[in-house]
Amino acid sequence: MEGNHQPRSGSAAIWFLLKRYLLSSWGKRRRKTQSPLGVALPVAGIAVGVCAFTVILSVMGGFVQGLKKRILVVEPHIEIVVREGFGRIPAKTDLLKQIAGLSDQILSVSPFIKTDVILQSRKKPITALLWGIDTATADRTMGFKSYLSVADASLSDLEKDVRPEVNGKTAEGGFPSMIGGETLLEAIDAELGERLTLVSTQPDEGLGGFVPAQQPVVVYSSFKTGSVTHDSKIIFTRMDVAQKFLDAEDEWSGIQVALKEPLEAETIAADLSRKLASENLRAKAWTESNKALLKALKLERWGMSFVLYMVILVGCFSITITLVLAVRRKAREMAILRSLGLRRTDLGLLYLFKGASIGLLGVVSGLCAGLIILQFVSHVPLPLLQDAYSGRGLPVLISWRDLLMVSIGSLLLSVAASVWPAIEVMRIDPVETLSDRAV
Amino acid sequence: MSQNAVEISDLQKIYPMGELQLEALAGVSFTVAAGECLAIVGESGSGKSTLLHIVGALDSPTKGQVRVGGMNPFTGSDREVSHFRNRHIGFVFQHNNLLPEFSALENVVMPGLIAGGEPEATGKRATALLERVGLGKRLGHFPGQLSGGEQQRVAIARALINQPVLVLADEPSGNLDSRNAANIHQLFAEINRELKTTLLVVTHNQEFAHSLPRRIEMRDGRIIGDSGR
Numbered sequence: 147m148e149g150n151h152q153p154r155s156g157s158a159a160i161w162f163l164l165k166r167y168l169l170s171s172w173g174k175r176r177r178k179t180q181s182p183l184g185v186a187l188p189v190a191g192i193a194v195g196v197c198a199f200t201v202i203l204s205v206m207g208g209f210v211q212g213l214k215k216r217i218l219v220v221e222p223h224i225e226i227v228v229r230e231g232f233g234r235i236p237a238k239t240d241l242l243k244q245i246a247g248l249s250d251q252i253l254s255v256s257p258f259i260k261t262d263v264i265l266q267s268r269k270k271p272i273t274a275l276l277w278g279i280d281t282a283t284a285d286r287t288m289g290f291k292s293y294l295s296v297a298d299a300s301l302s303d304l305e306k307d308v309r310p311e312v313n314g315k316t317a318e319g320g321f322p323s324m325i326g327g328e329t330l331l332e333a334i335d336a337e338l339g340e341r342l343t344l345v346s347t348q349p350d351e352g353l354g355g356f357v358p359a360q361q362p363v364v365v366y367s368s369f370k371t372g373s374v375t376h377d378s379k380i381i382f383t384r385m386d387v388a389q390k391f392l393d394a395e396d397e398w399s400g401i402q403v404a405l406k407e408p409l410e411a412e413t414i415a416a417d418l419s420r421k422l423a424s425e426n427l428r429a430k431a432w433t434e435s436n437k438a439l440l441k442a443l444k445l446e447r448w449g450m451s452f453v454l455y456m457v458i459l460v461g462c463f464s465i466t467i468t469l470v471l472a473v474r475r476k477a478r479e480m481a482i483l484r485s486l487g488l489r490r491t492d493l494g495l496l497y498l499f500k501g502a503s504i505g506l507l508g509v510v511s512g513l514c515a516g517l518i519i520l521q522f523v524s525h526v527p528l529p530l531l532q533d534a535y536s537g538r539g540l541p542v543l544i545s546w547r548d549l550l551m552v553s554i555g556s557l558l559l560s561v562a563a564s565v566w567p568a569i570e571v572m573r574i575d576p577v578e579t580l581s582d583r584a585v
Numbered sequence: 586m587s588q589n590a591v592e593i594s595d596l597q598k599i600y601p602m603g604e605l606q607l608e609a610l611a612g613v614s615f616t617v618a619a620g621e622c623l624a625i626v627g628e629s630g631s632g633k634s635t636l637l638h639i640v641g642a643l644d645s646p647t648k649g650q651v652r653v654g655g656m657n658p659f660t661g662s663d664r665e666v667s668h669f670r671n672r673h674i675g676f677v678f679q680h681n682n683l684l685p686e687f688s689a690l691e692n693v694v695m696p697g698l699i700a701g702g703e704p705e706a707t708g709k710r711a712t713a714l715l716e717r718v719g720l721g722k723r724l725g726h727f728p729g730q731l732s733g734g735e736q737q738r739v740a741i742a743r744a745l746i747n748q749p750v751l752v753l754a755d756e757p758s759g760n761l762d763s764r765n766a767a768n769i770h771q772l773f774a775e776i777n778r779e780l781k782t783t784l785l786v787v788t789h790n791q792e793f794a795h796s797l798p799r800r801i802e803m804r805d806g807r808i809i810g811d812s813g814r
Contacts, residue, residue, distance in 0.1 A: 159698035166686050479684050485643060486696045486743075487671020490663050577644045580678060581634070 160492055163483075164499050167472075185504060188468050191461025192508025192556055193515060199454040199552045200516025200544075205523065206450065207548075208541030210443050216373035217436055220380060222256075222287050222402030223411045225430045226422065234259070234397035235427065237389075242401060248421050251405050251414050256283035257398040259388045264345040264358075265326070265381060267334040274330055274381050276344060278388020281305050287402040295328065296338070296367040304384040308364040310341035322387040323366035327377035331368050340365050344383075344391060361391045408432070458556050461508065462563035465501050469567030473497070473574075480571055481579035494568040498561055501568075505560020509553045520544065589652075590750055590783035591617035591640060596649035598635050598806075609635040610646070611806040615813075619750075620781040622774070623813070624794035627803035633787040634755055636803070640785065641674045641753045642666050654750035671699050675744025675782075677754040682740040683728040689715060689735075690724040693743045700747055707746070714742035718772060734765030741772060745782065752776075754786040758793065770796060 168185060226245055228235055235241070237257065246255045259278040264271050279288075281302045288301070307320030321341060336342055346359035363383060370377055389395045405414060411431035418429035433440055473480070480493055524542040598610040610632045617623050625633045638644040640651055642658035651657065658669040675696075683692045690711055697707030715724055718738040720731075728736055737757055744752050754773070758766035770793045777784050786797065794800050802810035 158701070158704065159695060162691075162695075162698055166691075482678075482682065482684065483695075483699075484667070485641070485670065485676045485678075487667050487699045489667040492667075492699075577638050580643075 159488065160496050160499065163496055164503065167496075167500060168503055184468055184472070185507075188461065188464040188504045189508045189511060191464045192458060192505055192560065193461075193512035195454060195458030195461045196509050196512025196552060196556055197516040197519065198457055199451075200513060200549060201519050201523070202450060202454065203447070203548055204516075204520050204542050204544045205540050206447060207543030207545055208524075210447075211543045212541045213373070213439075213443070216371045216376070217439075218408055218432060219289055219293060219371045220373065220376045221432050221435060223405040223408045223432055224403035224415050224418065225400045225435070226255075226403060226418070226427050227400040227430055229423070229426045229428045234394060234399055235401075237396050237398050241425075245401055245403065245418070245422070248418055249414055251407065251410065253404040253406055254283060254286035255404075256280050256287040256402045257385065257400070258284070258402055259385060259392065259394065259397065259399045261388070261392055261399075262347050263381075263391075264347060265330070265334065265336075266343040266345055267336045267340065269335050270333075271345070272330060272334045273347075274326070275379050276388055276391075277380060277382045278385045278391075279304070279382055280385050284402070287404040293369045293371050294325065294367045295369065299325075299367045301325075301382070303366060304382060306366075308339070308366055310364045311339040312341070321362045321364045322383055324363040324381050324383045325367045325369060326365060326381040327379060328368040328370040329374065329378035330381065331365065333378065336365055338365050338367065346391065359391055359393070361387065363387070403429070454552075455555065455559075458552075459559060462505070462556075462559045465504050465560055465563040466566055468504075469497055469501055469564055470570060472500075473567050473570045477574055477579050480574050481576035484574070484576040485580065490572040493574070494572045497568040497571050498564045501564025502557060502561050505557045505563075508560070509556045512556075513549065513553065517544075588619060589616045590619040590621065590654060591615075591785065592650070592652040593636075593640070594650045596636070596639065596651065597647045598632070598639060598644070599647045608806050610639070610649075612649070613803075613806070613808055614649075615801060615808060615811060617751075617783060617785060620777070620783055621799060621813075622777040622784040622797050623786070624797040624800045625785065625787045625803060626789070626791070626794045626800055631803040632806040633803055635806075637753050637755050637785065637787050640751070641676060642670050671696055672747055673750045675747070675749040675752040677737065677740045677744050677752065677757045679756040679759045680733070683736055683743075685728050688725045688727055689720060689731065689739045692728070692739055693746055696743060697746050702747075711742065711746055714745055715739070718742050732765070733761050734768055737761065737765075737769050738772065741769075741776070745776065745780065748780075749782070751783045751785060754784065754788075756787060756789065758788070758790060766790065766793070 242255050242257065246252055257280050261276050263274055263276045265274045279301060281304045284301045294300075304323050304325065306323055308323040309316050309318070309320045324342070326336070331337075334342075341362055341364050344361040344363055348358070386395075389397065403418075405411060412433055415429035415431035415434070422428060483493065484490075520542050524539040526539055528540065593616070594614045596610050596613040597608070600607040600609055613632070613636060625636065627633050635644065639646050640653065645659050651659065653669075654673055656669060656673065658666050661669070684695065687695065690708065693711035693715060694704070694707050697710065698704065712721070712724060715721060718741055720735060720738055720742070723731060723735065728739070731739065741757075757773070758769045761769060770790070773784060773786065774796065776782055786793075788794050799813035800810070801808055801813075
């Protein structure tokens, strides 16, 4: 502009206006120019969404973490198996030493053999997965000692032969002991001390034709990890019993590996697979064995996040509506501000900041409310969930990264919701608005 | 700065109304000396307010030149035009002039804050101006607590806060009773005399117009009389 001076900064005026327009709803009576609901409703809209996000995803996180723990109670962090097919590996102690030395992340190794069997009680049969384990080392690769029903029991107790109880009396002669999932044993009405029979699903050719292999076992203890998949399917015996049952005395199905960092299993497994390629072996991480479940949980989390973002988005719509109504109601004031020298962009910024401030208030309120609710549900048992979490609060895992993401996302949505009102206010024609027609 | 506060030459404003065109200003030319006090009179629709809006850079001309304090406000961006309005023009409108959420003092301070002024210094200047217009005891009162005449006094103080080259008043006493209107007229005269501020007042009040040193009469977008010529 000819003869003009340096343009000024009106930021002090914008902050002054913003503060007053946000607080005018709650000001003294004479200052009140709008209902408190004008700001409270959109703030509440965002807060509800953020609160729901915080609570639901943290409880889901707690649930998933608990589930992973339960999976890892029974399943090893890594299994070393044959590279292709379902073959077995030769039972060589040297191989255990070799694998244990492959990575400083490995805590311990333990061989196992497993096969599908039919478990026959006096009343009914059921299919099960038999794990023959090395009782000397399996306690270090499987952490379910504390989930056993018999106090002070451990996997090394499988070494004992146990005499079964028949009609309340201890029978003569002992049989190998077994530990089975509680749900599985309940399904066949098997009790502790009862003699059961393992029946092979692979029939052997005998004198009388095809006869399946059988092995009597006695229930020494049951376990309950909380993972239905394991509690309803798995039974353990000592290695030599399972090997003899399978007629595979010098073979293992694989080697269990326990890691310092179970969540790094995929990376370490890839490394071990590379190193064991020449032995025709590969490493299978626990995440690979539970790929479908983990993928489903991840998908559920994404779906839930999407739904919760939609809730926040709906809250943001109320910011748009509130601000558009404010632009209409305050058109004359905005025109006066233009006549006083406020720029179009200043007015636009004022409304963007107003939307962002409402969003910020909503995010902070929602986070506070969500964290308070999480404190409550994680400590106080909920009557509706007594079956699943008797006497305990819900498991909760707060992911600060997720909360940061939802806070930033909500703020961005709040600003985006203010764009239309900002454009509307920038379009105000001061001449038309200040003329008598607009009064 | 030139000797003239305002220089207007061949100013034309045409509003397109569908296929028709409404000529609100049809070649208006005049100058206003620095410190002069000028009344613009005329019937409704004669182009008075349009002229005021263009001189104050709220509206732009279809054709012609406007220079205020030697500056042509229509060659710059919105940022520069806004700056021009803020620093060189003071507006007093007919009614609903003030921001209702802000006290009298805050209303007067606002243009100073927009100009980037120090809040404390601007506040002191605003207080002095409100005391000058007789509202020293009403600084914290909100527009809803002030009478129409008092509101106009606040608006006059606000128009003067940035010591503008030109104060534009559009029917400043149009909504007031005769006593309050007379007080406002007297205040304008005093301000013009004391501060040497150039005043351009659109009014229907013939008594007020005749009390000012110069009158321009308009009809159909043209000047039909100028007592200063």
